[in-house]
Amino acid sequence: MKRLWLIAWKDLRLAFRDRAALLFLLIAPFALIMGMALISGRLTTPAGSNTGIRDIPVWIINEDGEELGNALVEVLTSTELADLLEPQVVQDVSAARQAVEEDRIAGVVRIPAGFTRSVIPVQSGNTWQPSPLVQIEFYANPARPTSAMILEAILREFLSRVEAGRIQGHTAILQMLQSGLASYDQIEAITRQMRQSVEKDESDTGLTLQVANQEVKEEVEFDIMAYMAPGMALMFLMFTASYGGRSFLAERRQHTLQRLLTTPASVAQIFGGKMLGVYLTGVAQLFILIGASTLIFGLKWGDALGVVVLVLCATFAATGWGLLITAFSRTPGQVSAIGSAVMLVFGILGGSFLNTEQFPPFLQTLARITPNAWGMDGFAILASGGGLTDLSYTLTGLLVMGGVLFAVSVWAFSRNRQLVQA
Amino acid sequence: MKKILAIIWKDVLLRFSSPVEWLFFLILPVVFTVVLSLGTPNENSDNRSILLVVDEAKTPLSREILQQLEKSPVVRPIETSRQDAEQRFRERKTLFWMLIPEGVSEERLQSGESLPLTFYEQPNQITALAVRRSVQEAIRTVTQSLQAAQFAVEQAESIRPFENENQRLAYFQEAHRLAVQLQEATPERLMVLRENAPDSIPYDPRTNSSAGQLITWVFIPLFGISVLMVSERESRTLARLMTTPTSSGTFLAGTILGQVLMALVQMALLVGFGIIALKVPWGREPLGLAVVLTAGALAAAAFGTFLGTLVRSSSQANNLSIMLGMVMALLGGCWYPLELFPPAVQNVVKILPTTWAMQGMLDLTLRAGSVQDIWLEAGVLLGFAAVFFALGIWRFRKQLA
Numbered sequence: 001m002k003r004l005w006l007i008a009w010k011d012l013r014l015a016f017r018d019r020a021a022l023l024f025l026l027i028a029p030f031a032l033i034m035g036m037a038l039i040s041g042r043l044t045t046p047a048g049s050n051t052g053i054r055d056i057p058v059w060i061i062n063e064d065g066e067e068l069g070n071a072l073v074e075v076l077t078s079t080e081l082a083d084l085l086e087p088q089v090v091q092d093v094s095a096a097r098q099a100v101e102e103d104r105i106a107g108v109v110r111i112p113a114g115f116t117r118s119v120i121p122v123q124s125g126n127t128w129q130p131s132p133l134v135q136i137e138f139y140a141n142p143a144r145p146t147s148a149m150i151l152e153a154i155l156r157e158f159l160s161r162v163e164a165g166r167i168q169g170h171t172a173i174l175q176m177l178q179s180g181l182a183s184y185d186q187i188e189a190i191t192r193q194m195r196q197s198v199e200k201d202e203s204d205t206g207l208t209l210q211v212a213n214q215e216v217k218e219e220v221e222f223d224i225m226a227y228m229a230p231g232m233a234l235m236f237l238m239f240t241a242s243y244g245g246r247s248f249l250a251e252r253r254q255h256t257l258q259r260l261l262t263t264p265a266s267v268a269q270i271f272g273g274k275m276l277g278v279y280l281t282g283v284a285q286l287f288i289l290i291g292a293s294t295l296i297f298g299l300k301w302g303d304a305l306g307v308v309v310l311v312l313c314a315t316f317a318a319t320g321w322g323l324l325i326t327a328f329s330r331t332p333g334q335v336s337a338i339g340s341a342v343m344l345v346f347g348i349l350g351g352s353f354l355n356t357e358q359f360p361p362f363l364q365t366l367a368r369i370t371p372n373a374w375g376m377d378g379f380a381i382l383a384s385g386g387g388l389t390d391l392s393y394t395l396t397g398l399l400v401m402g403g404v405l406f407a408v409s410v411w412a413f414s415r416n417r418q419l420v421q422a
Numbered sequence: 423m424k425k426i427l428a429i430i431w432k433d434v435l436l437r438f439s440s441p442v443e444w445l446f447f448l449i450l451p452v453v454f455t456v457v458l459s460l461g462t463p464n465e466n467s468d469n470r471s472i473l474l475v476v477d478e479a480k481t482p483l484s485r486e487i488l489q490q491l492e493k494s495p496v497v498r499p500i501e502t503s504r505q506d507a508e509q510r511f512r513e514r515k516t517l518f519w520m521l522i523p524e525g526v527s528e529e530r531l532q533s534g535e536s537l538p539l540t541f542y543e544q545p546n547q548i549t550a551l552a553v554r555r556s557v558q559e560a561i562r563t564v565t566q567s568l569q570a571a572q573f574a575v576e577q578a579e580s581i582r583p584f585e586n587e588n589q590r591l592a593y594f595q596e597a598h599r600l601a602v603q604l605q606e607a608t609p610e611r612l613m614v615l616r617e618n619a620p621d622s623i624p625y626d627p628r629t630n631s632s633a634g635q636l637i638t639w640v641f642i643p644l645f646g647i648s649v650l651m652v653s654e655r656e657s658r659t660l661a662r663l664m665t666t667p668t669s670s671g672t673f674l675a676g677t678i679l680g681q682v683l684m685a686l687v688q689m690a691l692l693v694g695f696g697i698i699a700l701k702v703p704w705g706r707e708p709l710g711l712a713v714v715l716t717a718g719a720l721a722a723a724a725f726g727t728f729l730g731t732l733v734r735s736s737s738q739a740n741n742l743s744i745m746l747g748m749v750m751a752l753l754g755g756c757w758y759p760l761e762l763f764p765p766a767v768q769n770v771v772k773i774l775p776t777t778w779a780m781q782g783m784l785d786l787t788l789r790a791g792s793v794q795d796i797w798l799e800a801g802v803l804l805g806f807a808a809v810f811f812a813l814g815i816w817r818f819r820k821q822l823a
Contacts, residue, residue, distance in 0.1 A: 020735060020737035020738040020740070021737075021741070023738065023742055023745055024741050024744075024745070028741070028749075031745060031749050032748060032749060035752045035753050036752065038753070038763075038767055039752070039758065039762065039763045039764075041763075041764040041767070054764065055764065057765070080551075081551065084551055084552075086765075101789075119611075133611075135610065135611055135612060135613040136611060136612050136613065137613050137615060138614045138615065139615045140615065142788055142789070143759075143761070143784055143789065144759070145759075146761060146762065149495065149496055149552070150496075150551075150552040152495060152612075152614060153496040153552040153553070153556045154552065154555055156495070156555075156556070156559055156612060157555035157556065159611045160559040160563060161562065162611070163566070163611070164566050164569070164570075167566055167567070167570045167604045167608075168601075170600075170604055171571065171597050171601040171604060172573055172574040172578075172597070174600055175574045175578070175597045176574075176577070176578060176581070178596070179578070179593065179596070181578055181581055181582060182581065190577070190581075193580075194577060206531055206569050206572075207487075207526070207537050207538075207561045207564070207565050208536060208537070209539050209541050209554065209557060209558055209561060210541065211540075211541050211542075211554065212540050212541065212543075333442075334440075334442060337442040337443075337445065337446070338442065338445075340446075340744075341445050341446070341450055344450060344454070345450070345453060348458070349457065353757060354458070355515075359457075363457065377515075380513050380514040380515070381513055384512055384514055386512065390512075
């Protein structure tokens with residue numbers, strides 16, 4: 001056991017003394033975490049603040065200047081949407097379009113003259129003056145599809161409210177006229193009265209939408225970094241796993257492995273020691289990244305025991321992959337190249353770059369071969385307030401993966417004795 | 423010239439001495455582009471945010487809500503069980519879900535009851551606002567005619583109470599018929615226009631993926647020029663070369679040109695893949711594309727040359743090239759669209775060549791730009807190239823001296 005530990009400890013120290021390896025062990029994942037923090041705005045905002053797209057630049061041209069046109073301007077400039085939108089009321093249509101074309105803004109909302117009148121017709125004597133249809137124009141920037149989609153959703157929701165009001169009013173009035181309950185002379189007064197009751201009643205009848213996120217908010221403040229940081233840490237864990245395999249083959253090439261075999265140390269001890277070294281390096285790498293991001297970003301990873309167990313299991317699975325790559329490679333260069341490729345492919349499949357929920361089902365299933373996908377699930381559960389007991393499925397997945405990979409690798413090694421004896 | 427060609431040929435042979443090189447030259451860029459294309463919606467697939475819907479009511483009204491949500495341009499409803507929605511929500515695999523509880527029915531709505539639906543959203547999700555508004559729009563559309571009829575009854579009652587319940591019901595039914603007619607005749611009040619362009623350009627995220635991955639996977643090996651330079655130094659082959667009638671300029675020209683040419687071949691292959699497999703409109707403006715790709719390759723090669731004069735070992739150079747390539751790609755908008763970045767960051771990242779290369783490619787593909795439209799991006803990239811080549815050559819000569 002002592003020999004096993006000595007070999008492992010030696011490899012661990014070697015890994016953290018290798019400046020080039022440190023770039024991938026610690027600096028690269030941390031640089032990418034920092035980059036993601038920067039682009040998500042997390043570097044400038046505290047943990048738990050709003051995340052996602054914000055401050056969408058939109059210009060508004062209100063040529064209508066009446067009730068509904070003004071109401072739309074109010075909606076777009078409201079405090080409720082203050083974080084989401086960065087509206088500016090302008091006059092010049094061509095300048096606004098130019099701003100879209102130059103990608104300075106996400107879109108232009110133009111409310112043409114006569115919009116209000118096209119929804120609320122003017123009463124003229126005993127008839128309602130029909131107005132031609134006037135549409136709100138939304139000039140969208142194709143290079144900002146998400147922003148444009150959000151703006152369109154806001155406009156459509158506003159218009160649905162307008163439409164609901166219009167239909168309510170028209171139905172009530174037409175029915176009164178048809179049933180003889182009111183005459184044309186009375187309509188103007190009734191309409192005025194109706195508008196007040198519409199405003200009063202709108203929110204408390206029929207189907208209502210209750211938003212339920214307050215409970216979760218109090219329980220745990222989700223931090224976008226708690227999703228990004230594990231993604232990068234897990235991706236670069238695969239580098240560590242292949243780094244160990246590379247050192248194994250390098251030792252064979254430099255004949256230090258063969259020299260070791262002339263000592264009373266058994267093949268199993270040498271092999272186990274080297275794998276333990278890789279494992280400990282991976283564990284240390286994850287703990288350093290977790291510790292650094294906790295200190296620098298004030299990141300909350302969730303239940304401490306859960307984090308420790310998850311790190312141990314995720315590293316076990318990743319080490320299994322490293323071992324498998326080593327078992328089927330001939331040179332350190334091959335391990336390095338295949339390891340980097342696997343690291344990147346697992347990174348993208350496992351959700352380090354984007355949410356795997358967006359993937360087609362077959363890719364979501366394929367992602368389960370990566371320790372990254374399981375690890376990401378685990379860290380997300382912990383960051384959302386889960387504990388060790390909530391991780392049982394994830395931990396089982398990682399342990400089974402690691403166990404199977406170890407078994408296959410040992411079998412491959414045993415069939416290829418030349419690998420350690422040449 | 424002969425010497426330069428010899429150096430180029432040597433570098434090509436060295437690079438492709440292992441078949442594994444093809445992994446990074448072509449296979450991984452293609453895999454990444456495809457996976458990212460599959461992971462982001464495109465014009466043929468559904469471009470909307472997934473909204474899990476748990477329908478515990480199972481009434482005609484609840485089905486109508488689901489049908490209305492299907493029409494939303496923002497959300498894509500997916501029906502599931504409450505257990506699944508709660509689990510996915512807890513594991514942050516879904517950002518929102520909606521519960522239609524038992525008892526949500528037209529009858530209860532007609533009787534004037536208030537029926538709450540619950541919308542669960544992850545905390546701090548600013549984009550949930552848009553989704554919520556879209557759900558509200560769908561609900562409003564479903565209940566519009568019923569509510570209008572209800573409203574008509576209330577208004578009528580405020581003028582003159584009904585004599586009996588039958589009269590009230592008849593008034594309601596007539597008003598409902600009217601409201602349905604009005605709803606069906608509702609005109610489209612929103613006109614969505616896309617930016618003026620010679621062709622109609624539908625937004626397709628595959629274009630973003632293709633351009634972003636092209637830059638990522640070409641810039642990283644070009645930064646790797648530093649590895650070639652340091653390896654030659656480490657193995658003392660550079661010192662040996664300098665004893666021959668080969669100037670440092672010839673060595674640099676051969677090394678850099680070789681890598682730039684290989685990068686252009688790699689780009690051409692990836693562009694071809696983009697056109698054939700992903701239908702990315704790369705071929706719209708071949709001259710503009712050639713200008714952007716060449717300027718981008720030169721800028722990346724210049725940075726690699728400069729990096730080669732800074733680092734000490736080839737393994738350091740290798741890892742640093744990959745790391746810087748990844749960070750620059752991330753910040754340059756190659757992995758996520760720049761629109762998702764905070765406004766201040768959108769300005770800060772203009773110091774990176776990846777930002778300009780990406781911008782140039784999107785101008786050509788998404789905005790149907792021409793050569794005239796990408797002169798700024800190409801100019802900035804060539805400026806990067808000039809500055810870093812100057813710095814790199816200066817430091818290289820200093821090191822040789």
